[in-house]
Amino acid sequence: MLMRAHDWTRSSLGAPGEWSPALKTVVQILLNSGHPMYVCWGADGACLYNDAYRRSIGPERHPGSLGLPARQVWDEIWDEIGPQIAQVMSGGEPTWHENALIPITRNGRRDDVYWTYGYSPIGDAAMPNGVGGVLVVCNETTAMVDTQQRLLAERERLARLFDRAPSFLAIMSGPKHRFELVNASYVRLIGGRDVIGMEIAVVLTEAVDQGYVALLDGVYRSGKAFNSTGARFAIAPGPGEPAVDRYLDFVYEPVRDDDGTVTGVFCEGHDVTEAYVAQQKLLALTAELQGRVELAVRASEAALIRLHEARRLDTIGELTGGVAHDFNNLLTPILGGLDLLTRKLGGEPRLQRTAGLALEAAERARVLVQRLLAFGRRQTLQSRAVDLEALINGARVSFERAVGTTIAVTIDVAANLPPVEIDPAQLELALLNLGLNARDAMPGGGTLAIVVRRSGDDVAVRVADTGHGMAPETLARAIEPFFTTKAIGQGTGLGLSMVQGLVAQSGGMLTLTSQPGAGTTVELRLPVAVTAAVAATPALGSVPDGTGAVILLVDDEELVRMSIADGLRDAGYTVVEASSAATALAYLHGGGIPDALVTDYLMPGMTGTALAAEVRRSLPGLPILLITGYANLEPDEARGLEVMAKPFRQHDVVARLRALIDRSSTLHATAAS
């Protein structure tokens, strides 16, 4: 409206009545249009515009701009529009721009304004180039552009989020599951493959083989989501690499269009392989721990059983030891008497044979009792430091003879073994017993291996056979005295019990390992000796009989004393008998000077060792032989005394005594010279 009221005479256009028809027509259109338009007319481009345009340019340019040259009005954007006006005015092409940024100052500030606009010539034949002016039809699109840019930024942000999501994401469309969109995690999962635009069955054959495509088909068909946890998916981590198991938690969600028709499947999930593997390890660890606890419980149960077993064996040992001791005392006079009888019955061969048989039986009884004593740990041991290699090699021949030719014997003794503390004769007997057991277990032949090794503070002697082995029930009772699986007359059940007794009494340990059909191993752990090994005592030389030496014999048991005395007298000694220590001392105080003292250990009143100590005071060099029924002598008590275990044969005691007297007289002779 202002346009109509404007005083145009001041502008280069002059009064409207004189305007060219072309200008009039254009202004007519412009004023009737709701579309923002303006016109630059003539050489200086005087401006005319409508209300719609006025709203776009802000309050400060109106109405001052009406009729002013365009250059003056739009100085701030002249670089942009000036050339366009010039182009059109000079008869050039009209211009057209969409959503172009042309910032202008309006409402007091510079605004980033977007325009869609075109500059068109207004023909006027009377004007230069036939162009009277430029019609500008323009539309501000700032709001639309802003919205578009915001949407674009949001899209980019979402795309970034999608791509950077820690979970793997993929969108597949159509019944063949063509990949539309996958994020970085998904690409990582499938080993860096480029899958966009491709059908899953073509680019991810693993998914077909492992049943995942069938699942996708199901979701696409049914429209029902599918969930899975810890699903295994074997896929190569990179091109040309072997497949690796991954464990996935994932969901397949159907994607629907506006009608609700399923158009694709959205896949979202996590690679939980590490957690899965850790869990599996934890499970394995738990199971192992459980196993260990069970083992420990079983081991302690086994230890309890062993303890019980050891106690039981101890009790049996106590009993057998006691009984054997009494037997011993009975056997001594029996053997002594029979010995004497056989010698005295020289001219009576029939009687002599009878006595000989009795002697043989008594001798067997003696061996039996000795084994019982061994098991009861009551035998008298002549322990000393023993070189095992020498002992085993020395025993080899008799050992091999005992087991027979069908059994191969191998011996393997480690070099530089320390000596062990044991009674060598008893150990030899023990090894022989083990050898006989092995022989009995290998009726068809086999191998018997003796291996000796250092084992901590002990030396371990292992005797292993390849025989029939033992059932658990047999193994549990094998050591027990009198336990045997052998026929009457073939087994006494005293072999292993003797070995066990010897080893235990020597401070060692016996272990039996056996399984039916898998042979048997017996291990003896023997303590290392604190002293150095000494060579075996040389065999006694033969000493003439009838020395006439005087023996003071002290024993409270008359039967025993008499039988020993008989034997000694028979061997040419003069025997002075005393029934107690007191009687013996009385004899000595009365001026008696014996060549040797033989005394029982356990007697009422004064023990044999006490008597020996007393005698030594007046007769320091006197040979003394202590006879004892069992080995409960304190080592201190027995120190410096010769000890002999009951029962014994007459010739044993005679030989021992003779050696003693010999040695002391040699000593005297040496001292005198």
Ligand code: ADP
């Ligand atoms: P015996 O040999 O007189 O039977 P032992 O005390 O030596 O008595 O052995 C007891 C039992 O232990 C035997 O009867 C046998 O059943 C079993 N035994 C011992 N040693 C072996 C072995 N090397 N192989 C298989 N069984 C054995």
Ligand code: MG
């Ligand atoms: Mg045996």
